[in-house]
Amino acid sequence: LGVPKAIPAIISGEVKDTAAMMGTFGSMIEGFCGRRRRKHLWSSWGSLWAMLPKGGINIWGVGADMCGEGMISNGLNCAPLSQADTSFIAPFLTFTDADERLKNNTADCNGSESDNRKLAAVISAYANKSEWSIDDTLSFLGEWGVGHGPQHSGAKFNSLGKQGKKLSPLEWTDPTRTPLPHAPSMKIYCLYGVGLETDRSFFYKQNIEYTEINETHCAASPIDLDLPFIMDGSVESQAQNIQYGTKMVDGDASVPLI
Numbered sequence: 001l002g003v004p005k006a007i008p009a010i011i012s013g014e015v016k017d018t019a020a021m022m023g024t025f026g027s028m029i030e031g032f033c034g035r036r037r038r039k040h041l042w043s044s045w046g047s048l049w050a051m052l053p054k055g056g057i058n059i060w061g062v063g064a065d066m067c068g069e070g071m072i073s074n075g076l077n078c079a080p081l082s083q084a085d086t087s088f089i090a091p092f093l094t095f096t097d098a099d100e101r102l103k104n105n106t107a108d109c110n111g112s113e114s115d116n117r118k119l120a121a122v123i124s125a126y127a128n129k130s131e132w133s134i135d136d137t138l139s140f141l142g143e144w145g146v147g148h149g150p151q152h153s154g155a156k157f158n159s160l161g162k163q164g165k166k167l168s169p170l171e172w173t174d175p176t177r178t179p180l181p182h183a184p185s186m187k188i189y190c191l192y193g194v195g196l197e198t199d200r201s202f203f204y205k206q207n208i209e210y211t212e213i214n215e216t217h218c219a220a221s222p223i224d225l226d227l228p229f230i231m232d233g234s235v236e237s238q239a240q241n242i243q244y245g246t247k248m249v250d251g252d253a254s255v256p257l258i
Contacts, residue, residue, distance in 0.1 A: 002053035013039030019233035049154040060134040063090025091131035193252020
């Protein structure tokens with residue numbers, strides 16, 4: 001069903017471990033191989049795109065794994081199932097600077113003006129949401145294409161939650177869409193690891209630090225088209241098990257026990 005930590009790796013070249021690196025060592029890592037370089041590298045890996053969460057809000061939007069038994073996620077908090085809003089969809093990304101709105105980018109730099117405007121419009125539309133469900137997150141990846149638009153190979157050759165009337169080869173790796181072959185005599189064993197803290201959802205903010213200039217980055221623009229959002233590693237809550245901007249749940253350190 002996918003690995004949640006694939007999302008921040010593709011969006012901003014970050015995971016909890018990189019967000020946790022502080023002080024001199026963290027500065028050294030960022031200077032040598034910063035989030036922008038990591039994002040360029042990791043988003044080029046087709047295997048990472050194939051590991052994006054699958055099943056949409058029906059699986060990742062319930063949020064029962066984010067709270068204890070008999071509880072359900074109700075925003076950033078947990079509430080008894082009888083008192084919680086059962087129509088609520090657990091956020092996959094939560095923005096800590098929701099009051100800061102992005103403006104449309106009209107700059108023309110190192111590329112066609114229309115392409116930059118399209119990307120800026122996509123980023124602005126999603127920036128106006130304080131919380132993204134898993135469906136919102138995958139839709140953003142499909143439209144933004146890590147700064148290259150929907151023609152980026154990762155966005156183009158993965159379904160990213162889009163479902164047609166007929167099964168597509170893009171959905172062959174999605175067990176919620178593609179049935180197993182008819183093999184009545186075959187036994188299938190599914191093993192899940194438990195007992196280790198595992199990434200489940202993430203806290204983000206707008207990237208306002210223009211540390212690099214490259215062919216996809218408009219220096220005069222209020223929007224960094226290449227790296228518009230970054231993790232907010234300052235978010236911590238022992239009560240909610242939030243560490244360095246990452247909500248942790250039970251699992252095997254990679255795959256949460258949904």
